Amino acid sequence: MTNERVTAQILAQFPQLEKDPSPVKDYPTLRLPDAASLLPVISHLKDSLGFSYLDMVTAVDWKGPVDPAGYVREERAHPFQAKPAAAAAAKPLPGAPYRDAFTLVYALSRFANPLKIFLKLDVPREQPRAASLARIFRTADWQEREVFDLFGIFFDGHPDLRRILTLESLQGHPLRKDYAHAEDRFDR
Amino acid sequence: MSETEKTPSSSAAKSAALLPEPVFTEGPWVLLPHRAWPTEMWASPWKLPRYRRGAMMLAGLLLLGTGAALLIGEIAPWADMLHARLMLAMATFGLPPPAVMCVWGALQIALLIGIFILAPVVIVWWERKISAHIQSRFGPMRTGGFHGWLQTAADGLKLLLKENITPQHADSWVHRLAPAVALVPALVAFAPVSFGQELSAADIDIGTLYIFAMTGVSVLGIMMAGWASANKYSLLGGLRSAAQLVSYELPRTFAVVPVLMFAGSLNLSQIVAAQQGYWGEGYGFALLPRWFIFYPVVGQLSFIIFLIASIAETNRTPFDIPEAESELVSGFHTEYSGIKFSLFFMAEYGAMLLSCLLMASFFLGGGSAPLPFLRFIPSWAWFLSKAVVLVFCFLWFRWTFPRMRVDRLMDFCWKFLLPWSFANIAFAGLYLLL
C-alpha cells in the first residue's frame, strides 16, 4: 500500500484531519486539529491499519529563535580568542513559521509493507497538555517523560510523569526557546 | 574536493596569527607509523623474533631445570648422612634423642613454611604470565629483569607498606582475626603431605582426615570476613562462599574414598607407597605405573570429581562467584587492604597448591616415576612436577571458562557430583570384589 492510498484511507476515516502544509520530507504527514482526536486516531492506526510500532514522540517549540542569553555565560570565553560578540541573540528570520505554540510530532511505523507516517499536534504554550499514549504503546512512557522534562508538556493519563534526563531539582524546561537558567548549587 | 564551509578559525587566524593554517593534502589523512600490520603478527606469532626468543629461553630453562634436578638428586642421599651425623653430634653433646627429633622436626617445619610462603609468590607470577599469553599479551616484563620474575615480591612489599584500613562500623576484632583464621588452617593442613621419603612434616596415620578437617576450618575465616566488613556486598559474598565451600567438601571427600579403599590406609605415605610398581612387570616389560588414576573407570571418575570439587573449594573460576568482580565487586574481601588482603590471597593460592599436591599423592603416585627408566630423576622432583602440571590446569581453566551462576553451581554439586561420587564408591567396591 503506497503512501497516497494509506493517507487517503485515514483521511476518509477521520475527515477533520488534513495534510500538513510543511510535511516531513518524503513521509506522509498529517495534522491533528485538536487534542481530543489524538487517541482515537492513534488507536485506529494501531488496530486497523497495522501501525504497531511507535518510532518517535518529540516536540518542537515554535516561539522564535533560541535565546542563548538565558544559559550561556560570557566569562567562560576562551582566553586566547577575541571576546565573542555578546552571545549573538539571534534575529528572527523572515519566512520562518514562528508561532506561539508547541508542536508534538509522532512517528508511527508498520512492519509489513514498511511505511512510516507522521502525525503533528499543536499545543498552546500556556498550560500545555496532551493525552498520553502510554496505555497504547509502552514505548511512549519514557519518550513522554523526556518531552515533559525538556518542554514542560503535561501528559494526561501517564503512569509516572517525572523528569528523566535532567536533575529532579532543575527549574524550568531546558529545550524551550526562552529557557533561562536559574542558579543552583552547581554554579559555583 | 570542495569544503562544506569555511573553517571557523580562518577569520580569527588572520587577525591573531597564532596558529598556522593546517595544510590539507589529497590521499590518506594520516600515515601509520612503521610497524608490522597486525594481520601478519597475529596470524603467526612465530614471525615475531620475540616469540622465537621466548621459546628458546623456555627450552633452555627446562634443560637447566633437568640438569639441576640431576645435580641435586646426587646430593639428596647426603641428607640421610646429615641426619645421621646430626644425631651423632647431638648424642655426643649429651642431648637426649627427643631433642634431636625436635631439631629435625623444626627443619621440616621450616621447609614447609618456606614452601608455603614461596608457593603463592611463584604461582601468582606464573598465573599472570599464563593469563597474559592466553590473552595475547605479555604480562609482567620489567620487574627484576627477566620477564618480571620479581613482580609478586614487589606487589607483596607494596601491600605490606599499605595502610591497614578497618571500616568504622566493622567488628574490629573479627575483622582482624578473619585473615588469620582463613590462612592458618591452610598452612597447618600441609603437614602430612609427604614430599618424598622422610620429608613429611607429620607422618600421621589419619593424614587424609586431618587435611580435610583443617581445610574445612578455613571456611569460618571467610564467613568472619564477610560479616565483619559491615558491607551488604561483602556479606552476600561471604554467605555465598560459605555455602559453596561447605557443599563441595562432600563430593571431594567421597571421591577420595575409593583411593582409601584401594590403599587400605589414611596415611599419605602409605597411599603413595601403594602406588609403587608397574603393571606388566611380571611379564618383563612395564606398561603403566600402578597409579590410582589408571584403575579402570573408578580412578578416572575419582580424579575428575576431585579436580572439579577442588576448583570449587578454592574459589577459582568457573566457581568464583564469591569474588565475582562484575557482580559483587570483590565479594568478601572488598574491605580488606594491605597485609590482610595478601593473607587472603596466600590462603587461596596455598589451598590451591595443597589440592594439587593431594591430587598428585592420591591419584598420580606421589613421587613415583611413570616409567622405570626415568627413576634417576629424584622422587620429590617428580612429585613437584606433577603438582605443577595440575596447578597449570587450575590456572588455565580460570582464563578459559565463564562463571557459573550460584544456583546452577549448587545444583551441579548436589545433583550431579555427589550422586556420581556415591556411584564411584560402589564401583570401587565392585572392583575390589572381583
Added chain:
Amino acid sequence: MNTAPAPSRSELKTDQLFVNLGPQHPSTHGVLRVGLTIEGEIIVKAEPDIGYLHRGIEKLCETRSYGQCIVLSDRLDYCSAMTNNLAFCLAAEKLLGVHAPQRADALRVAMCELQRIASHLILLGTYGIDIGAFTPFLYAFREREMVMDLFEMVSGARLTYNYIRIGGVRADVDAQWVARTREFLEYFKPRLDEYDTLLSYNPIFIDRTRGVGVISAEKAADYGLSGPNLRASGPAYDARRAEPHCGYEKYPFDVITAESGDCWDRYHCRVREMRQSVRILEAVLDGLPGGEILAKVPKIVKPAPGESYAHVEGARGDLGVYLVSDGGPNPFRAHVRAPSFLNLSILQEIFLGQRMADAIAILGSLDIVLGEVDR
C-alpha cells in the same frame, strides 16, 4: 529515588534489600543507576535512573551550524560514531535536496559496516566479561584495533571521526586502504569461528544466557526496541532493507533474526551480523565506483524552512534524526531518536522476577551506550 517497598511475593515475612546497581559498577556499560529492590536473590522492583551523561546535545545543536552539529553527533553513540554522522547528514541532505555522489555513498556504506563490526566486537568482549570469561575481551579488542587503524587512516581519529559530511565524505581512500581492508577481512573471518568456539557454544555460557530475559515479539514492538534486540525476538525489521539508503539495495546481505528472544539469541544475532557486514564490505570493495566524494554544497548551509527525518540502521538499532529548519544557518530543532534510550525502557519490566546474576546478563545483552541514552 522511590524507597517504598514493593509488595512481597510470599507469605513469609522476608526482608527486602535496596541495592544500587551503579552508577559506578564494572558491568553497567557507562553511568547508569538501576535501583533494585531484592528479596533474597530475586528482584521485585527495578527503577532505571538515567541522565548522568546528559549533555544537552539537542539544545547545543540549536546554536551551532550544521557542520558543527556533525561533530556533536559523533559523541552521541560514541561506540558507533560513523552511523551517527550518517543519520545526521542524511537528514540535512534531505532538507537541502542534495544527493551524495556514488563513490561517497559506497564509502559511507563501507565505513558504517566497519563501524558495525567494531561496535559488535565491543559487545562480544564486554558481554564475556559480564558473564565471567575474561579472555574473549582481549581477542575482540585486538581485532578492533585493526578497524580503528583503518579509520585512523581515512579520518585521523580512532573514536569520533567527523568523517561523513553533508554531501559526501571528507577524504578519499586510496588503493593501500582498500588492500588493508581486504587483508583485515581475510584475517577476520576465521576469528568469528574462533569466537563461536570460545564463547558462543561454551556450555557454561549457554547455561547463563539461554532462556534468560525472554522478550516476546509483541512486547519488543510495544516497547520500541530496534536492531538486534528486536530481530532476536522475531520481526525481521532492518532499516537497511525497509528504507534503503546510500545504495544498500545493491549489496547482498541477510537480515539476521532468531525466534526465542533470550539473551543468547540477542548476543548471537550480533555475531552473525558481523558476518553479514563482512559480506557487504567485500561487495563494496569489489564494486567501488570512481568519481567525486563530495557533492556541491554551499559553503554556509542554510536550508529552506522545512522538516526532515532520516533513519539508519546503527549498531544498536534504528537511529533516527529529526531536523527542523527555519531558514537559518543553525538547525531550529534537532531530535535524535536514540535506539538505546528505548531499548533501556524495557528494563523496568524485564528485571522483575530475575536473579541478580541474570540481571547483569540481560543488561549486557541489550547493548546500550549511555551517550545515546542520555544525549
